[in-house]
Amino acid sequence: MNKHSGFGAVVHDFKKNWPLWLMALPAIVLVFVLAYMPMSGLILAFKNYRYDLGIFGSPWCGMDNFEFLFMGGTGWQITKNTILYNVLNLFTSQFLSIFVAIVITEMTGVVYKKIVQSVIFLPYFISWVIVGTFVYNIFNTDYGIIKGICEMMGVPTVNVYRIEGAWPWIICFFNSWKWCGYNSVIYIAAITGIDSACYEAADIDGANIWQKIGHITFPSIRPTLITMILLQVGRILRGDFQMFYQIIGNNSNLYNATDVIDTYVFRSLTTSGNLGFSSAATFYQSVLCFVIIMLVNGIVRKIDADYALF
Amino acid sequence: MAKEKTKEFVVPKSNRIKIAKATIGFNIVGYFFITLIALICLLPFIMIISGSFSKESLIVTQGYSLLPRGLSVSAYETIFKNPMIILNSYGVTILITVVGTVLGLFITAMTGYVLCRQDFRYRNVLSFYFYFTTLFSGGMVSSYIFMIQVLNLKDSLLALILPFMVNVFYLLIMRSFMASVPVSIIESAKIDGAGEFRIFIQLVLPLAKAGLATIGLFIALEYWNDWYNAMLYINSSEKYPLQYRLYNMISSQAAMAQLSQVSTVNVENMPTQTLKLAMACVATGPIILVYPFVQKFFVKGITIGSVKG
Structure with a gap:
């Protein structure tokens, strides 16, 4: 033919x-x-x-850029940070979204449900610049809310910008805050897609609400959760640049704790002008991301082809 | 699991009360935490709004708080006394949002339609051609160099418009929307001798209105909230979009001073702290205002994207 x-x-x-x-x-x-x-x-x-x-x-220079990037330890540091942040963000935001989705679908008061859902979805609509304003508003050492609270309790003001250990949690908090509404919409869609006959049958069998959630809702949204995790794992080496940049800014005290590959690349692109290092970091980020996504998808496909992304 | 079920079958009489108790417990825990989460989502907005209406002198001595400290609109007065800077940025943002959304939506709709046509032999090849870019990318450095050196778009508004024009994720959602247009309509129009473009414009687009609204809003939101491309590519101040203007004001004292000179307010008298927050309100206001009306489209888009994307 x-x-x-x-x-x-x-x-x-x-x-x-x-x-x-x-x-x-x-x-x-x-x-x-x-x-x-x-x-x-x-x-x-x-x-x-x-x-x-x-x-x-431009002339070739072999693997020199990679050698410099990893010899100084920067390469490892930013890789470690990127992976840690992504794993932390993945677990907290998915957990929170699933919780919100389950509670919202079980809520009976229609008006309150709508209000709550709208409010939780709101942060998705604002730019990271505004989130940066919030961070400034809260942690600013001269006028911030934290300072006010410390003064009220009569303790010396805490300068959060000096505490490295706090930032993974702050970033994690704002990440969950921004994406909770968006992700919970996905889970709500998955939950409403569950056949209501399952719940009716469970009612007849005398299952209580916790049992219904544990035995019907959770298993039913598992494919969605796996898809979400797969998507995130593929991005595990890509930090959300806008988030990191707006929350941390160019705060060099915090580089150790908060520098991810993207912020490092951006900084070398705009300030130091060393394109060699940053290209090496990008190359290694792109290729490794691709390898990871193919690998994870391949494994998932082997276990259960329905869950694979492609 | 099986054990539990048989146990409950044996004692059906007490079930009614047991169900009620568990539900009450769930409701207490659920409502408590969901209200807490909703409050946490709302509080920063309240802080910014009340901060922007506070008296500068009180903020300087006492810091920000949840309720306005004093009541003053001097921050807004400063902004609107000489509104050229803000209006200019509004103009840039509206321009790129409108142009980008209209073009992007049209391109996305056309492509989504082609990708869903079952009789188009290369639809899977094309889908993969688009999808592949989400798996592998050239990264920030090479995109930047290409934009500047090859396309020569430094300091051009095109550099703000082009990057969001085709979003692969929206393309795939659009394909799902287009797939709901009945094939029989397209076929009968073909038999009647209508060309492909005419079928698309006159038959498919009107039927895909919900999809167009949804994807259009997604694209528009991206343009409205963009500051990142402006930071990379835009140099001249009169081309700053709104969000980048805001960022600039919050992060640099120099930008604040610039505003004060223009609006002939003494730097010492200038409400620096409240001004930052008032700017944030002015930049986000339109989104908050339209939010209640557009929310349902976003929910629909995300739902379709999650089911079929």
Whole structure:
């Protein structure tokens, strides 16, 4: 039936279906220019970048950039931070979202339910800049809320910007805060998708609400949870740059505790201008992300193909 | 598990009370924590609003609090005394939001439609072509260099518009929305001799209104809240979008001084602290105002994305 193959087949299909191809063309071109073309820039990791020579003209330097990045310990530090933050954020935000979703679906007061859901969804709509304002508003050592509370209790003001250990929790808090509403919408969708006959049968069997949640709701939303975890694991080496940048800012006291690959790359891009190191970090981030996502997806597919992403 | 069930089968009489007790317990715990979470979500907004209406002198001596300290609109007066800076940023943000959303939505709709056409042979290949970019990317450095050196978009508003124009996630949601348009309508129009573009514009788009509204709002929100691209690519102050203007004011004293010079307020008298918060309110106001009306579209979009994406 099909006498064409390979590129010839595409040309043939284009001749036949050219209006459809034309409709998809803007997106194809945009994605090519904005996503595929920059991929070639990853070779910068193996080059000694010179602004006047451009990406392709700069001389090669082998693995030097990687060596420098990891010799000083920075490479390990930012990798460790990125992974730790992602794991912490993943668990807290999923746990919270599932909790919120279950309570909201069980709530009987319609008006209160709507209000609560709207309020919890609200943080998703504001920019990280506003979140940065909140952080300033709360922790600012001159006028912040924390200072007011400390004075009220008669203890000396706590300067949170000096306590490294607090920041993983603060970042984790704001991450959950911002995404709780969004993620719980996903879980609410999963819970409302459960066949109500299951609950009715459980009612007849005399199960109480905790048993219904434990034996029906949890097992039913497991595929959703696995998908969410899979998606997050794929991003485990990509920090949410906007969040880190707005909450921490350029606070060099906290680099040890809060620097992730993205903030490191951004800083070297804008301030120190050492593109070699940052390209090496990006290269290693992109490639490792890809490997991890393929690996995890492959494993999940082996265990149960229905849960795999693709 | 099985043991529990048989046990309860044996004592069905006490069930009614037991169910009620468990439900009450659940409600107490559930309502308590959900109210707490909702309050935590709301409090920062209240702090910012009440801070922006506070008296600067009281903030300086006593710090921020949950309720306004004194009542004053001087921060807003300072902003609106010479509103050019703010209006300018509003203009930039509205421009990129409108242009970006209209173009982006149209492109996303067209592509989503093509990807859902069962008779289009390369739809899976194309879907993967788009999906792959979410798995692997060139990263921040190369995107930056490409934008500046190859596309030559430093300090151009196009650098703010292009990055959000095609979002693969929205493309896939749009495909799901388009899949709900009945194939028979498309086929009968074809038999009647309508061209593909005409079918798309006159038949498919009106039927996909819900999808268009949803994805349009998602795209618009991204443009409205963007400050990151502005930070990377925009140099000249008159091209700052709203969020980046806000960021700039909060993070640098110089930007505050600039505003004070323009609005002819003495730097010493300028309500620095409350001004920051008033700016935050001015930049977020429109979103909070439309939020109640658009929320349901977002819920719908996320739901569809989670089921089929």
